[in-house]
Amino acid sequence: MTKKKNNKLLSTSINKKTSSLMEDFNSSIDVDQRLIEEDILVTQAHVSALEKLKVISKNEEKKIHQGLNGILNDYQKGKIKFSKKNEDIHMNVEYFLHQRIGDIALKIHTGRSRNDQVATDTRLWTKKSSKEIQELIKMVMHSILYQANKHQETIIPGFTHLQIAQPLSLAHHLLAYLEMFKRDLEYFDFSIYGADENVLGSAALAGSNYQLDQNLLNKKLGFSKSKQNSMDGVSDRDFCMYFLHACTMTSIHLGKLASELILWSSNLAGLFDVHSEYSTGSSIMPQKRNPDSLELIRSKANIIRSKSQEFSNIISNLPLTYFKDFQEDKKIIFDCFDELSICLNVMSDVIKKSHFNKKIGVELCETNFATATDLADYLVIEKNIPFRKSYKTIAEIVQFALNNKMKLSEISLKEFQKFEKSIDSNIYQYIDVKKSLARKKTNMSTNPKEVSKKIRKFQKFLK
The missing domain is CATH 1.10.275.10 (Fumarase/aspartase (N-terminal domain))
Incomplete structure (x- = not known):
């Protein structure tokens, strides 16, 4: 009679055999x-x-x-x-x-336990995965920088409350996202730092009975230091939370970018055309192309944000030290990594391959009075009129233009002077959308010279 092969190394319990269900x-x-x-x-x-x-x-x-x-x-x-x-x-x-x-x-x-073993395994994975995410973030940043450099002279309207506000260069708008993703890289640096403690030697909870060489272990595994307390070593999952928080911030920025591009790709805006590789057709309406790639990124970004809450629900209120609850932690960080990775890959390709409309931005700015603030400043700078008074005057002029279905540039000098006698022909210099950008003075502004400096800065950073 052939002896049945046992594919189980050992039992982890001294009690009776566990059920197959268990x-x-x-x-x-x-x-x-x-x-x-x-x-x-x-x-x-x-x-x-x-x-x-x-x-x-x-x-x-x-x-x-x-x-x-x-x-x-x-x-x-x-x-x-x-x-x-x-x-x-x-x-x-x-x-x-x-x-x-x-x-x-x-x-x-x-001389070890699965308690310190799994904690060390997970720390190594978190360090490695944080670095992989950082490379994907940089890939997105390269795609954004490519479009920013290409569109330094492309003018678009900037928005507040989804209302057209002031003229911007498209490059300046895109550079805002490079600032966000740069912060995300720094957040993942913190995630790596938080995971950079070796738990080996903690054993189950009280420490090992063997004088394991910590320097040897750290050198072989790439840790800069060992845990100082064995109980904290086997129970600490803060580093996972750091990783999830870093993923959360990146997903927030991805979702923000996806939402904007979805709005811009709408027929109502016409600022952005999603590449055909990343848009899909309708099952019934043959004329439509839907920005499904961006909508999925937006949705997945929300799912990623929920992972840190899921994780905190597992570890909250647990006494020291190790519990089976920790078995559920890895699925959360793995899923979060997978979702964020594919979102970053897709976003990078969407940005790189898609088309930004160079022509429509100026028209949108002109028909929606985007230089109205410049006109208010004209009265302050050239006519020494207090801003609150100039604001009211320009608001009346804008209402006049709306009532008469005119652009600001179509209003005659005589009509301007009905609202303020001191207005002269220089006002048309302030109406000019293209000149509005160059009029900005601060180093963080949409001034083309400042934008060019920032592009060079990020080119050096990402080199």
């Missing part, structure tokens, strides 16, 4: 298999620390390292089949290693 419910391998690379790196570092203590021999260390490398190689080739019976990535890796090298594999868990 095994399935308790298993996290469907999610945390994503940590296989980190788990193998952590195990290899731990094994090297054990070898230094002579807990295992040099030859055993070599066999373990080779076995772990083989497991990772097989995983990358799609040859690994995980088992829920082994619960999680840690026990699955240990099981695979035991199948390869025999009982030497049973030594690798000496």
Whole structure:
């Protein structure tokens, strides 16, 4: 009679056999298999620390390292089949290693716990993933910078309350997003800093009974320091919150950009044409192209923002130290990373390939009196009229233009002088939409010279 093969390395309970339902419910391998690379790196570092203590021999260390490398190689080739019976990535890796090298594999868990193991794995993943997101953010920034450089002379209306307000260069508008995404890069720097503490040596909660070389572990795993308190080490998930908060801020900026481009692509605005690769047709209306890519980014941005709340719901009010609740944390950060990554990839391509309308902006500014503030300043600067009085005068002029369906440039000098006798022909210089930009004085303004400086600054930053 053939003995049935046991694909479970060991039981994690001294009690009776758990039910198959509980095994399935308790298993996290469907999610945390994503940590296989980190788990193998952590195990290899731990094994090297054990070898230094002579807990295992040099030859055993070599066999373990080779076995772990083989497991990772097989995983990358799609040859690994995980088992829920082994619960999680840690026990699955240990099981695979035991199948390869025999009982030497049973030594690798000496002096550690899955508690400090998973915390260290997750920190490594968070550091790596933060850096990957940063590269994707830079890719979006490159696309925006490409369009900003191309559209330094393209004039569009700036909006407040979705009402046309003042003339801007399209480049200046786009540069605002580069400032936002630059802050996001800094937020992910903080996420990396927050994750940059090695938990190994904490064991289950009280610390390890083995004098594991912290400098060796940190050097092998790329940490700058180790945790100072073992209980904090195994229970701390603040670094995950930092990562989720950084993702949240990036998603807010993506959603803002997506919303604007959706509005601009509307027939009512006509400022932006979404590239055909990223728009779709209607099932019934043959004339339509819908900005589905941007609408999905906007929706996914809201989902990403909810992840930090989901995560805080898991970790809130938990006493020290480790609880099974933490098993649910990884799905949240993985999902957040996946959603944000695809949004950044799509946005980068949409911005790079789509078309901004160069012609319509000036017309929108002129027909909606976007230089009215310039006219108020004309009366202040050239006629020494207090701003509140000049404001009222120009408001009356704008109402006159509206009533007569005229642009400001179509009002005659005599008609202007009915509202204020001191007005002279210089007022037409202030009506000119193109000259409005150059009239701005502050270094953060839409003045073309300042915009050009900012473009050069970001070109240097992203080089």
